[in-house]
Amino acid sequence: MEDPRLRLFAVIAISICAFLSTVGALMTLAWWAVLTPGPRLLRQSPAPLFALVPVALISALGIATGGDGFSYFIRMTAIVLVASYAYQVRRPGEFLQVCGWMMGNRTGFDLGLSGEIGLSSLELLGRDLSRIRTAMQLKGMSLSWNTFGPIAGGMVIRLLSSSEDQADLLYTRGYSEGGTACPRFSRGTWDFVPFFAAIFFLILSFLEVRDIFILLQ
Amino acid sequence: MIHLHGIQHRILEIGDLSIPPGHTVVTGWNGGGKTTLLRLLAGLELPKAGSIMFEDRKPGDTECGWVNEFPGRNMLFSLVRDELSSPLRFAHIPCDEVARKVGECAEWAGVSHLLPRRTHTLSGGEQVLTSLATALIGRPQILVLDEFDSYLDHGTADAIDEKILDSGARYIIQCTQNPDLAARADRVLLLSHGRVHAFGPPRDVFSGLERCCYYPPSWRLGRGTGL
Amino acid sequence: MELAFEAVHKRRGDFTLRASGIFGPGVHLISGKVGAGKSTLAALAAGIMAPDTGTVKKNGVSSFTLSLQFPEWHITGNTIGEEILSWGLNAEDVLMRVGMKGRDHDDPLAISRGELKRLHLACICMRKWDLLILDEPFSGLDCRQKQELCRWIGEFRSGILLICTHESHFLPPVDFLWEMRDGVLFALGRVPEALAAWKQAPPLLKSLLCQGILPRNITEDDVREAAWKIRG
Known part of the structure; x- marks a missing residue:
């Protein structure tokens, strides 16, 4: 996604989707794996995976104490992967x-x-x-x-x-308050695909799983 | 005129000193207080005792271009273009004008080819040239340069020096360890252990230092040899 | 003992470095303009950067280090004492040598760049190296410290010493001259014969060479002695 505005909104939407439910988190993982270069970037620079260590520990603790550690793990993993994608593709300025x-x-x-x-x-x-x-x-x-x-x-x-x-x-350099931001953006041909997919997944995640199957029928 | 009166700050102890407009070189042994003095003049620190006045204004009230002695510590942004444009953008100058001035200033400093580069990938010399262009892009009244030339080859340093003198800055206060550059300045301020050892035109300051390594080599060797 | 660059290529953005050559025992001076690739060459020589193609071999070299152009890049200790200790040296000895006695608890980032450079070079010089690479060792030093460093380099007897610098006045006696021109390493040969081909020669030396005078070496004394020949 070349347009940082679409990327920002898509990342916010899909992160909310992941946070809301385990199904939403699974949709987020699919979005990350299919519609973004996230997996390739992670192979090139796997450092963000370290963030999953505390997530795994807390999840294990949750499971051990009878809590919903599994759901927590899926949701947090999806959020960490989307965040690492957003960090890795950002351009200075x-x-x-x-x-x-x-x-x-x-x-x-x-x-x-x-x-x-x-x-x-x-x-x-x-x-x-x-x-x-x-x-x-x-x-x-x-x-x-x-x-x-x-x-x-x-x-x-x-x-x-x-x-x-x-x-x-x-x-x-004379900074006191504000300045000229000079926003200028370029947009890739397929930028809207992951953007609308993120919005669509967010809407779906608000629905009950049962409703999704009804909708599909 | 820049007036310093009764300055006591860290190692510095300066009674009365008046620096006229023009090119003033500050030099002296390592740890002698040069950077401390330059930071005071740039308004980055306030003296513990004493006062500094730029004509009738305080250091912070005057537009000042500043280049730190550590080249990597002059960078605020990740891109050279953003770095150069920052003083103009902070001054709320319209985007078209910012783009035009950045292009002109980069051309002037010989860093046009660096504009799309990331600042941390620049060599020491390239970082210095970028910092200098950024310091000058807002056409400041005072230019304070802390040993920026120690990362430049002599050809680049000489070329940049001419450009600095032509930049329109009313006061150029430059710290250097290059005695030949000091010899070309309007005046030299020799600091030793935080005190003013000598201040005046290069001929006067260096006249008693012929045996010292600070004596400009071009004078020492040039005499009678035509070099 | 030798450091060999074999058809080395290194690309960094738009810049490409090409280097081939063998650095044997002795003092080698590598000059070049800003951005010509001196620091990249130094990093490749020390092995902290890998070439894209070609190899850098250190034959018979058992100890080596690189002094980076920015002394603050070497800091791993939070006090001057810790920093000296990280080089495996006694803090008191080093501080005595650089005239900073009693400052072992100071923050190394809070001292002036000249003092930090002096301290760092003292740590390097107080250890023995088969291969030592100094990247811009003179920058930030005052003339007295530059002369002191030149004296130390003049006494460097065993091993390979590479000096990447654009210093014009206070230069040490060197055995071999090299030049980086737009990313390409050129071997100019042994000093003084190589001086005639030195495109980046300091202005005073260049004036002498233009007048057909070849100094014995490139030190301040050599240049002065050669200049006096004109005076007669």
Whole structure:
């Protein structure tokens, strides 16, 4: 989906669909597997799968205590996979453009700018991790429980220091309130297919399973 | 004129100092307080004691272009194009004008080919050129540059230097470790252990430093050799 | 002992690096314009980046490291003391050497870039390496520190030392000269013979070469000595 507006609305709709019921979550998984490049992206960069570890633990705890851990696992897995797809396909600057398009050059720009800075901080964290790995390799260090603590602490400190740099840059570049978002979007030929599919699945998920079969008949 | 009076801040101790408009180079040993002074002039920090006035205004009230000494810490956005356009967009300039000015400024700084690139994929020198273009795109009155030239080859540094002088900034305050660049400035501020060791035209500042490595090599070697 | 680049190709966006050549024992200077590929070459040499095609071989090299152009990229400790310790060195010895005694509890990100570079280079120089790659080692140093680094490089006897730099004034004595031109590595040969082919030569050296004067090497003293020949 090239148009970030359609992608954003589709992701919101399908995430609500997954949250509402197990059937909705199964439809979401089908949407993710068939209509998005999510599976391919996940094979290229499987890091988001780590987010499923706590989900699996909580689900196991739910099942062990007699709760509905299975449903929780399916729903959360669907949400995590859709979120990882949305994160992996995003292009720099588009969040600011979408917010500017939706809410204008004041509120929209401010919200979009915060989002962009937040996303770059996430990227920075990822790069910082690979930088530390390189630094350790060059020093001949290996990761152990003794080194893990200071390194994790250091990453937090660096993230805080980078937010100071960001504040400096905002200040010297004259940021006070809002700005021109300059939204410009391009749309792919098949963008509407996953968008309408997401909306359709969301509507279906509001219906009872029994109603779906009645509708199908 | 920039007036500094009774400054006490971290390592810095500056009594009275008046910096006229033009190109001022700040130089000195590592850890001597150069960056601290530059941050004060850019309005990024307030002095613990003393005052700084740009003509009749405080540092924060004047448009200022700033380049950090760590090239990677000058980047706010993920794309070079967004980086360059940010001061204009923050100033609510219409999109068409932003696009035109970004194109012109990128051409001027020689970074047009970098516009679609991601900022973290740039080399140190490319990051510096991008930061410099971003600092200048809003045509600031004061330009504060912290050792941006240490990641540039001499050809690029010289070419960019000429462009900076031609940028229209009323005050260019530049920290450098290149004595030949200092020799070409309007005046040199030599800092040592947070204090002003010498301030004035390059000839005056360097006159007593012929035995020191700060003495511009082009002067040392150029005399009588025609180099 | 050698570092060999065999038909190495590396593509990064629109930029492509091509390198072939053998770096034997001695000091090798690699110069090039901004974005010419010096840092990419250094990363390939150290093995922190893999080539798309071709191979980088380190024959007979048992210890090696790369000093990245940004000293902050090496930081793994939260204090200066921890940072020195991460290099397997005694904090007191290193701090004494760089004139920063008593600052082992300072945050390495809060000191000036020049001080951080000095500290980082001291950690590198106090260990013994078969292959050492220094990417822009002079950037951020004051002239006194640059001279000190040149002295240390001048004393580098065993092993292979690669220096990627665009420093113009304070250069160390080097054995071999290389140049990166638009992503392609060129071997210029042994110094001083190679100087005549050095397109990126610093301005003063270039002026001497234009006048037909070939300095013994590229250090400040060599250039000064050669310049005095003009003066007579």
